[in-house]
Amino acid sequence: DIQMTQSPSSLSASVGDRVTITCRASQSISTYLNWYQQKPGKAPNLLIYAASSLQSGVPSRLSGSGSGTDFTLTINSLQPEDFATYYCQQTYSAPFTFGGGTKVEIK
Amino acid sequence: QVQLQESGPGLVKPSQTLSLTCTVSGGSVSSGGYFWTWIRQHPGKGLEWIGYIYYSGSTYYNPSLKSRVTISVDTSKNQFSLKLSSVAAADTGVYYCVLYYDNRFDPWGQGTLVTVSS
Numbered sequence: 090d091i092q093m094t095q096s097p098s099s100l101s102a103s104v105g106d107r108v109t110i111t112c113r114a115s116q117s118i119s120t121y122l123n124w125y126q127q128k129p130g131k132a133p134n135l136l137i138y139a140a141s142s143l144q145s146g147v148p149s150r151l152s153g154s155g156s157g158t159d160f161t162l163t164i165n166s167l168q169p170e171d172f173a174t175y176y177c178q179q180t181y182s183a184p185f186t187f188g189g190g191t192k193v194e195i196k
Numbered sequence: 197q198v199q200l201q202e203s204g205p206g207l208v209k210p211s212q213t214l215s216l217t218c219t220v221s222g223g224s225v226s227s228g229g230y231f232w233t234w235i236r237q238h239p240g241k242g243l244e245w246i247g248y249i250y251y252s253g254s255t256y257y258n259p260s261l262k263s264r265v266t267i268s269v270d271t272s273k274n275q276f277s278l279k280l281s282s283v284a285a286a287d288t289g290v291y292y293c294v295l296y297y298d299n300r301f302d303p304w305g306q307g308t309l310v311t312v313s314s
Contacts, residue, residue: 090259123300132292132304133243139299176243180299184258187243 091115091179095188101196106167110191112160112177121181124153124162127190128173136175137162167193198223200293200305207311208287214280214310218293225269225276226251231296232276234267237307238289248296249276283312 092115102108112122120140125133135144137153140160150165164171172195177188204216218232225232233248247257249267257265266279280287290307 121299125301132307133301134304135300135302138302144300144302178243178301180301183245183256184260185245185301187245189242 090184091118091182091186093177093179093186093188095175095177095191097191098189099192099194101194102167103196104167104169106196108164108167108171108193110162110175110177110193112155112162112188114158114160114179114181117157118179118181120156121179122153122155122160123178123180125176125178126171126173127176133176164193198295198303200295200303202291202293202305202308204308204310206309207313208283209314210284210312211282214278214283214287214291214312216278216291216293216308216310218276218278218305220274220276223295224251224271225274226271229297232267232269233294233296233301234278235292235294235301235304236287236289237292238286241289246278246280246291285312288312 094113096111122140124137127133136147141153152163154161174190174192176190199221201219208214231248234246237243249255249269264281269276288311290309292307293305294301
């Protein structure tokens, strides 16, 4: 199985901050990497697919980059609705595995 | 747009079989290119892909669960189902049905909590 490692596991930030979350795959996955946002009691919501493509309806302050084994999710000008947990996921090969999550909290 | 809704018992006894159904609206389980998927989340923890089924009936399961999992599709009801046998407390969690297409998982059902307890 491909292991996905996210860092940090949690972070504190203020509204307006720029936040960067990283995800590393245990082997090259090209750009088969998705990012999801999950709020308490809700299902995950797709934000970015294919490493850098913004899902319809997702604000442009979010962006993704990377290929191979190293990826980043960046949130520019953090908004109150962005406080949540973020997961990366590889779809390069089954079983499709997720990172452990990054909880973004209010400072 | 496709919407998914899970249903099934919220409490299952140890060693019994967990059975969940996902009802699809706004789309057809017979559509080509779509894989109907189950993902679970243990309480307070991360996400685990269980497996998926294609409309043709082809399935692919997570090897860690393969011996206990069956996913099936009912085209007449536009539903797909999950059965997980010989459950234990470690199978407690929120179970999501999800559409997989074009290398992305979207949309997700709201999720249903299943507790394994006697």
